[in-house]
Amino acid sequence: MAEIKCIGVLTSGGDSPGMNAAIRAVTRSAIAKGFSVKGIYRGYDGLINREIKPFTTESVSNLISRGGTILRSARSKGFMTEEGRKQAYDNMVAEGIDALVVIGGNGSLTGARIFAKEFDVPCIGLPGTIDNDLYGTDFTIGYDTTLNTIMDCVDKIKDTANSHERIFFVEVMGRDAGFLALNSAIACGAEAAIIPEELINEDQLKEFIGHGIRKSKNSSIVIVSESPKCGAMYYAERVKHEYPEYDVRVSILGHLQRGGSPSARDRILASRLGAGAIDAILDDQRNVMIGIRNNEIVYVPFKDAIRSDKSVDSRLISVLKEMAI
Ligand code: F6P
Numbered sequence: 001m002a003e004i005k006c007i008g009v010l011t012s013g014g015d016s017p018g019m020n021a022a023i024r025a026v027t028r029s030a031i032a033k034g035f036s037v038k039g040i041y042r043g044y045d046g047l048i049n050r051e052i053k054p055f056t057t058e059s060v061s062n063l064i065s066r067g068g069t070i071l072r073s074a075r076s077k078g079f080m081t082e083e084g085r086k087q088a089y090d091n092m093v094a095e096g097i098d099a100l101v102v103i104g105g106n107g108s109l110t111g112a113r114i115f116a117k118e119f120d121v122p123c124i125g126l127p128g129t130i131d132n133d134l135y136g137t138d139f140t141i142g143y144d145t146t147l148n149t150i151m152d153c154v155d156k157i158k159d160t161a162n163s164h165e166r167i168f169f170v171e172v173m174g175r176d177a178g179f180l181a182l183n184s185a186i187a188c189g190a191e192a193a194i195i196p197e198e199l200i201n202e203d204q205l206k207e208f209i210g211h212g213i214r215k216s217k218n219s220s221i222v223i224v225s226e227s228p229k230c231g232a233m234y235y236a237e238r239v240k241h242e243y244p245e246y247d248v249r250v251s252i253l254g255h256l257q258r259g260g261s262p263s264a265r266d267r268i269l270a271s272r273l274g275a276g277a278i279d280a281i282l283d284d285q286r287n288v289m290i291g292i293r294n295n296e297i298v299y300v301p302f303k304d305a306i307r308s309d310k311s312v313d314s315r316l317i318s319v320l321k322e323m324a325i
Helices: 019-032 044-048 082-094 106-119 143-164 179-188 204-211 232-242 254-258 264-282 314-323
Strands: 006-011 036-040 052-055 099-104 123-127 167-172 192-194 220-225 248-252 288-293 296-301
Touching (some): 006 019, 019 036, 019 264, 044 082, 082 106, 099 106, 106 123, 123 264, 143 264, 179 192, 179 314, 192 204, 192 314, 220 232, 232 248
Parallel strands (some): 006 036, 099 123, 167 220, 192 220
Antiparallel strands (some): 036 052
16 A cells, blocks of 8 residues: 555535534644645545645644634535546645545545545545434534534524414424434424424324424424425425414524534544544545544444434434423
8 A cells, every 4th residue: 555645635515513623633633643734625626626735733723613614615516527536636646645534424425435446545534514414423523513503593483482472493404314403302492303214204293283282382393304395384384274273483594504613522523533534544444434433433434424324313202202292
């Protein structure tokens, strides 16, 4: 195996709070262990267009508390083509980059997996997504901050919901996964969570309304996972038609969920995983995502990390139901 001297780092896909902390950790840990580092801008597009700069420890100063990603992010269309990946590889060689650390979600690690196979490039992934949907890690970087952001928003929505005695359907992100919706519902004391994992079961709206809203409560919060077919608007419209006695409103939290300064948990997670990526390179690991399970750093092969069946803990569904009686 060729000696690794220079490590390239990039962020890709939807940004998440803590990506900057991860860039900082990768850079500082790599330099501490004798590697040089290059920052690649705008995700894989930056490899294709050669937007690459040498990084020093100073390049990542004052980053741990900053949301977003200083490297910028993109969902690269070019990298989905063979031609684009070949260009990316040629630029990597020209820049003297021997290994890549990719911070991103499912799509980004899928890209890394294909690239690594095609060109025999050592790639290490870090789970950077608010969705928490990567298999093999208990938490992804950004998830905790977003949960806290949702909680703050819903606490405020509850005030007005109470004043007007309304049902609020609050839509949260998560793509095809219900981690954000289910856990924020517990954290906010919501009456229900409508999540993609449960859509195949009984009609979640009927189940929620069927319980009736407790007489002692004068408002109700339902957290709904985003979905093109049945997001918060869909359920609100249904309540308007099927249960006209209720006063209903919708709040779609949108991209504010992705911004903000990372929580302490995310900063620590990003720092541990970033350092873990460099340890993995030293350990001759290839094509693995660095995850955390039971508070231990683990190496998860890309093929497992991108599996689409990471499931929500059904015990949490029971807890939420019990809390809402
Ligand atoms: O994967 C992260 C995520 O924020 C999802 O929760 C959401 O569905 C999607 O990205 C939104 O992407 P965009 O920023 O392109 O609208």
